[in-house]
Structures are given as structure tokens and as C-alpha cells.
Amino acid sequence: MAMHLTLATALAVSLTLPALAQDTASADNAAGDLRGQPYSPNANRGFPTRVLFGDTHVHSALSADAGGGGTTLMPRDMYRFARGEQVTSNTGQPVMLERPFDFYMLTEHTDGMGVITDIKKGAPNIMADAQGKKFHEAFAKGGDDAKQASIDLIAQFSQGTLSQALLYQPGMPGYDNTWRDLVQAAEEFNDPHVFTAMIAYEWTSLTEGNNLHRNVIFRDGPERALQVVPFLMAPPMGSPDPRDLWKWMQSYEDKTGGDVLAIPHNPNLSNGIMFALNDTLNNNAPFDREYLQTRQQWEKLVEIGQTKGDSETHPMLSPTDEFAEYERWDWANLDVSEAKTPEMLATEMVRNTLKNGLAFEQSDGINPFKLGFVGGSDIHTGLTTQLDNNFFGAFTWMEPSKTRATSVAKGNADLGISYKGWQYATPGPTAVWATENTRAGIFDAMERREVYATTGPRITVRFFGGDFAADDIKHRELARIGYSKGVPMGGDLAGSDAPSFLVYALRDPIGANLDRIQIIKGWVDTNGETHEKIHDVVWAGDRTPGDDGKLPAVGNTVDLSIPSWTNDIGRAELGTVWTDPEFDPSQHAFYYARVIEIPTPRWTAYDAVRFDVDMPDEVKMITQERAYTSPIWYTPEG
Structure with a gap:
């Protein structure tokens, strides 16, 4: 049964308690559900009543592929923007959100944390390295040179050919100081019950250009987060294997008494390995029971869509789904070093992964892919702009201009693959049903998967499963x-x-x-x-x-x-x-x-x-x- 409200009524209605018209008989039935309860419908209420909107995945100039490409906005600029202030974009344009965010998670790349600052200023250790000097000179030129240098940096990192001098590690001043400043910036802007700045980072695992990235989110403040440094992908202190990330997460919780979770993103750029049915990083061995249990423990969510495409499903997997074409990216992996084949789709698209999780549960008793949905932008400009009339692009070269839609973004001439600016999507927020706008309230909602994703608009959605009567939808207290x-x-x-x-x-x-x-x-x-x-x-x-x-x-x-x-x-x-x-x-x-x-x-x-x-x-x-x-x-x- 469909319901209709006029626009004026819809705007006035409570997001939690929609005022739905109902006839007298239905009202009597609904009232029966409340007999014997306190007269005030809000008394003794223990369930989440607030839907909060935020970004779980965004980068400032401190990420090498952002700062190298011309991004100048720093963490504190981003927090001011996210809470509703007008800022000047990286290309000198005024920009402001239509509405502030309720929460924000700055997720800088772990590998090379702090290196882009030294590359751009030409630090002695950078200029003494051939690759470092070359990147410094390209970034200093700006424009297309900086854009190409940023692409090259990602490609060399993903293929394991980046100079060790550019792979800053924990213990180095540039790395440790950057992490401390990121945590401090989040703490400065965290305003409980008004605007929540979560502490987070992006574990940047790439295997031959195939994306295995996870965003790691802390429930905690600096007193716990600063007891550790982020886990890397690059050796000697890091690893590309998610098993090792999960060990780091367990170690963090054991050491600090804190709480963390990991969110895979862009499975559509993994060429089938993000949700593979065997262990692709360990000779394609079958998953053992420990793997299935550990993955279920640490990864309860997936980023279902972002600026680099939608990962819900694909027409080849869901041929009867008329909406399966939405913002499709299906030509290659992250660095466009390998073309995508149709068989890769089944272990990277989220809907099919949920189905594979059921098969694991039936055969092994454990569902490693029991995933709730979040949104994320993966914006590298420091500006999370999610509505189509205010989109400032995914990278600095994509900020508003006459040519951004038709400019080539990235390609591989040998494979005959390229894509253009217009193929980037406006990203959507994560919506959280929380008891309060705090780090704990938001994190706990994410852990219990009481979250959803949109592709940009702030649509409010409630979804329950149980034993409901048809007239329950007419109730004022949904x-x-x-x-x-x-x-x-x-x-x-x-x-x-x-x-x-x-x-x-x-x-x-x-x-x-x-x-x-x-x-x-x-x-x-x-x-x-x-x-x-x-x-x-x-x-x-x-x-x-x-x-x-x-x-x-x-x-x-x-x-x-x-x-x-x-x-x-x-x-x-x-x-x-x-x-x-x-x-x-x-x-x-x-x-x-x-x-x-x-x-x-x-x-x-x-x-x-x-x-x-x-x-x-x-x-x-x-x-x-x-x-x-x-x-x-x-x-x-x-």
C-alpha cells in the first residue's frame, strides 16, 4: 500500500515518527499495540531515533595521490567545510555544502604517510633519490604534469616498483608526526552531539594493481589511537594480506581496550579478488575455518558505492534487474594494468558476494560476507560534495571547468582502455541510525550494521524484518x-x-x-x-x-x-x-x-x-x- 504526503507535510514530519493518515478502524488497531504502555511514546525509549549522515572515506593533501595532484586543502580545512563553513577550493573557487555533515572520517593512505609533504617541498632525502626528485619536479609544474605524476606514483606503488625512499614507515619523523597531527585535528573538531570527527585511516593494499583497500575506523579517541600507528601494506612493517591487518586490529584492541572495524571499498576495482572464494594471496588455498571466522569478526560492512562507481551488482550477474546499470565501472582494476573479464564480476560485486556468503554458511556454518552497506566518497580534493548541482570532482583536475567531463582521467594504451571525467559519479553518504551523535553512538551503529548508503540524496529509510501486520504501516510510531x-x-x-x-x-x-x-x-x-x-x-x-x-x-x-x-x-x-x-x-x-x-x-x-x-x-x-x-x-x- 503506497502512502502520500504533500511536500509541506513531508518537510514538517518527524524522520522517525512519520505522520501517516489513517482511517478510524486502522487507528483503533494501531492504538491496541500501545495499550498498557506509557502515554508518552518517548518514555523508556531505548532504540535509535536519529538518522545521521556523514562521509566514511575522504582524503586531504596529506595523501600522496591527492597532494601530488594539486590538492592543497588540509585536514582542518576539511573539517571546517564538513561542518558547514565556506572554503576556497584547490583551484580558487568558493564552495560550501547545502547542509553540514553530522560526522566525518578522514581516511589518509597509510603507505607513504607524510611523504608527499617532503616530495613537494624537495626535502634533501627526497632529492637524493632519483624517483623522488622526478616526482618533485613534476608536482612543482602542476597541471597535467602533476596529474600524470600522481597517476604514475599510484601505478608504481601498486606494481611494487616505487623507490623504498618514498615508502615512509612508522618510526620515521615524517610518518609519526603526520599520524599524530591527523589524530589531533580530529580531536580539535570533534564536538559530541553536534559534529563527530572519527579517527580513521585507509589501509592501502594493492596486489599487482588489484584493489584490496580497507578503511579502518576507530571508536576511540586519541588516548587510545595514539598508542599505535596505522598498519601498512609495504614491507618491512606492513603486508598486503588482510589476515595481517586483522592481526593488527586484534593487537590494537588487546593493547588499548579499544574497538576498531575495517570496511572494504571499491571491490569493483579488485578484478575479482576482494571477495574471492579462495585465498588468492596464498596460492589460492581454500579458506580455513579461522579465516572465515576472522573475516566475519572484523569486516561487517562494505562500501557499496563511491565516486569510482557503484558495486551493488552488474547486468551480467543480474540480467533481470533493470536498475543494474547504475554508474557502472567494469573495464579494469585500480591502476588499469589488467582488463576486467566477465568471470571476475562474481567475486567483486556486492549482491553476488552476499549470495556467496550464504553458500559458505550452508557448507561451513560461517558467513564471511555478512556485510552491511555504507557509502563513501573517496574524494581526493578534501571536498565531499555529494549533490549533482554542487559536485567538485574526485581530484583537483576535476574541479568545475568546461573540460573536466570530457578530459581523459586514466588509461592504458596497450590494453586499449581509457575513461573520462564524466564517468566519475557524485558519491553518497553513509546514513547511521544512532542513539546519539558521538563516536561511540556512530561506531556502535556501524558494528551492528544498522546503517545504509545512498548515492547522494539524504533519503530516510527504515527497514525491519519480523512479524508485522498489514496495518502496522499506518501506525504513527513506525x-x-x-x-x-x-x-x-x-x-x-x-x-x-x-x-x-x-x-x-x-x-x-x-x-x-x-x-x-x-x-x-x-x-x-x-x-x-x-x-x-x-x-x-x-x-x-x-x-x-x-x-x-x-x-x-x-x-x-x-x-x-x-x-x-x-x-x-x-x-x-x-x-x-x-x-x-x-x-x-x-x-x-x-x-x-x-x-x-x-x-x-x-x-x-x-x-x-x-x-x-x-x-x-x-x-x-x-x-x-x-x-x-x-x-x-x-x-x-x-
Whole structure:
């Protein structure tokens, strides 16, 4: 059953407690759920009531591939920007967010931490090294020379040919001082209950150009974080093997009593090794039980999308999914040293990985890929700009200009592969259902996977699995009903009866209306074969699915000449209770919700108008933004 609010009502409504119209009979039924409870619906409330939006993955000039490419914004500039202040971009343009972030995680690369500062200033130890001197001279020239030097630095690091002199290690002043300053900057800007600056870093593992990066997030403050230095990829003190990162994480918790988690990102640039079904770094050996348990312990989340493409699924894996084409990057690995082949997709796309996790659970009793969803930008300008009308690009060369969309970003002539600026996406935030805006509140929500990702807009989504009646969606206290009768996103279900799911979404107050909500189901049968199905469970308008089961498109109000759109189609909110009609209590399964907006102009459309340029036909100009909730898993009893 779809629900509709006028725009004025939608903006006034509580994000946790949507005011939904209901008839008298439904109101009586809903009231029955509260009989015997305190009159105040807020009394004794222990569940999360706040949705907080933030970035879990962003870089300042202190990361070599950012600072080398012309980024000048430093950590304190970024925090000021993230909390809503206007700053001057790396190319001298004024820039400000439409709304501040609630939290922010600066994730500088671990390897070479501090080296870019010395390269750019021409420190004696750098100038004494042939590679170091060459990079200094290229970065000093700026422009295309600096851009190419930044690309070359990444490629040489990923292929293991970067000079040891440029691989700063813990114990070196440049490394240790940089880490201390990053922690101190986070502490200076951390304002509990107002703006949370988490301490974090990016473990930068690359194996022959294949991305295995993880963002490591601390629950803790400087008193614990400064007892350690980040774990590296490069030897002698580092390793490219995730097993060794997990050992470092265990050691950190044992030493400090703190808490950390790791978030894999950009599996779409791993060429199939991020979620491989065997140990690709150890002679393709089968995973042992310890590996499966350890991975499940430390990696509870995955970055499902960012500026370098969406990693939910792919048309070759999900041929019946009409929305599987979204911001697709499928041509190569991170440094474009190896072309992607179709068989690589099955062990890097997230939906298929969730299905593979179910197969592991059925065969081994452990699911190593039990992953909730977060967003992240991976922006290297220090400026997390997530809406299409305010996109300042992924790198400094991509800040607003007439040519950024059609400029070649990276390529490999020998492989015949290249991609352009327009193929970068506006990145989305992580949304957290938290009890409070603090490091502890945000981290704990992430650990229990009560988080979701969007591709930019601040869509509000609630998703519960349990035993719900159809009239529950009409209740004014959806969160109270959800927690009392089921589990939230990220949770687990068991039992013999078909679960029902309560899902509700409210559009971004300054954004576009909603087209539909889908529930994606994945499962494994008794033969170990995995399956998936997309269910349109509630939608705007009077559309009826066709004979093929597909829902007609919502329409399109985009005017590219402005560019803009109107909310004459779609709905401000959608919600329903849905029960799986094909439920089998003997099968392991997962369910997650995907909320789709109506069409809106892409960032390239704003560039076309503001710079008065004609975009080539290949350039995408219209998008349909979305949100992905973390899954709910069903496990058969016994």
C-alpha cells in the first residue's frame, strides 16, 4: 500500500515518527499495540531515533595521490567545510555544502604517510633519490604534469616498483608526526552531539594493481589511537594480506581496550579478488575455518558505492534487474594494468558476494560476507560534495571547468582502455541510525550494521524484518512498532514462518520524489546454488506490473535546458508491509531494500548549462539516485 504526503507535510514530519493518515478502524488497531504502555511514546525509549549522515572515506593533501595532484586543502580545512563553513577550493573557487555533515572520517593512505609533504617541498632525502626528485619536479609544474605524476606514483606503488625512499614507515619523523597531527585535528573538531570527527585511516593494499583497500575506523579517541600507528601494506612493517591487518586490529584492541572495524571499498576495482572464494594471496588455498571466522569478526560492512562507481551488482550477474546499470565501472582494476573479464564480476560485486556468503554458511556454518552497506566518497580534493548541482570532482583536475567531463582521467594504451571525467559519479553518504551523535553512538551503529548508503540524496529509510501486520504501516510510531515486533536492518531472523518486512522511505526534503521501493532477496538452495529476485513492493502512481512482472517507468520531468526537474510524479514517502510469497524455511536467505528516486539531472547536465558546452552523446545526463539498506538475514532453525 503506497502512502502520500504533500511536500509541506513531508518537510514538517518527524524522520522517525512519520505522520501517516489513517482511517478510524486502522487507528483503533494501531492504538491496541500501545495499550498498557506509557502515554508518552518517548518514555523508556531505548532504540535509535536519529538518522545521521556523514562521509566514511575522504582524503586531504596529506595523501600522496591527492597532494601530488594539486590538492592543497588540509585536514582542518576539511573539517571546517564538513561542518558547514565556506572554503576556497584547490583551484580558487568558493564552495560550501547545502547542509553540514553530522560526522566525518578522514581516511589518509597509510603507505607513504607524510611523504608527499617532503616530495613537494624537495626535502634533501627526497632529492637524493632519483624517483623522488622526478616526482618533485613534476608536482612543482602542476597541471597535467602533476596529474600524470600522481597517476604514475599510484601505478608504481601498486606494481611494487616505487623507490623504498618514498615508502615512509612508522618510526620515521615524517610518518609519526603526520599520524599524530591527523589524530589531533580530529580531536580539535570533534564536538559530541553536534559534529563527530572519527579517527580513521585507509589501509592501502594493492596486489599487482588489484584493489584490496580497507578503511579502518576507530571508536576511540586519541588516548587510545595514539598508542599505535596505522598498519601498512609495504614491507618491512606492513603486508598486503588482510589476515595481517586483522592481526593488527586484534593487537590494537588487546593493547588499548579499544574497538576498531575495517570496511572494504571499491571491490569493483579488485578484478575479482576482494571477495574471492579462495585465498588468492596464498596460492589460492581454500579458506580455513579461522579465516572465515576472522573475516566475519572484523569486516561487517562494505562500501557499496563511491565516486569510482557503484558495486551493488552488474547486468551480467543480474540480467533481470533493470536498475543494474547504475554508474557502472567494469573495464579494469585500480591502476588499469589488467582488463576486467566477465568471470571476475562474481567475486567483486556486492549482491553476488552476499549470495556467496550464504553458500559458505550452508557448507561451513560461517558467513564471511555478512556485510552491511555504507557509502563513501573517496574524494581526493578534501571536498565531499555529494549533490549533482554542487559536485567538485574526485581530484583537483576535476574541479568545475568546461573540460573536466570530457578530459581523459586514466588509461592504458596497450590494453586499449581509457575513461573520462564524466564517468566519475557524485558519491553518497553513509546514513547511521544512532542513539546519539558521538563516536561511540556512530561506531556502535556501524558494528551492528544498522546503517545504509545512498548515492547522494539524504533519503530516510527504515527497514525491519519480523512479524508485522498489514496495518502496522499506518501506525504513527513506525520505529516503535519495528523494534518491538522485529529486527532492524543488519539483523537476523530465524523460525519456520514466512517473515514480513516493514519498510518506509521519506524523500530528501530538498530532493526528488520517490519512484518505488524494492526488496531484493538472495538465497541458496539445498544443492548449494544461489539465486536472487527483485520485488517491487510499493510504488508511486497507479502503475500496474506488466505480464513480465515489470513495473512501468515512473516517467521523466527533467528539463536539461535549466537543468531541473519537477516533483509532479513520484511520492514524497512510500511504505508497506511485505511478506515473501516464496519463502522456504529450509533455505538461507537475505533481504535488503532499495529505494529509487524519480529521474533527475546528473552533474554533467549542470556542467553543460553552467559552462555552455555541448556534451558528447556518450555522456550520461540523467540519473536515478537511490538508497540501499543493510540486509536482514534469515537462517533456518537447526
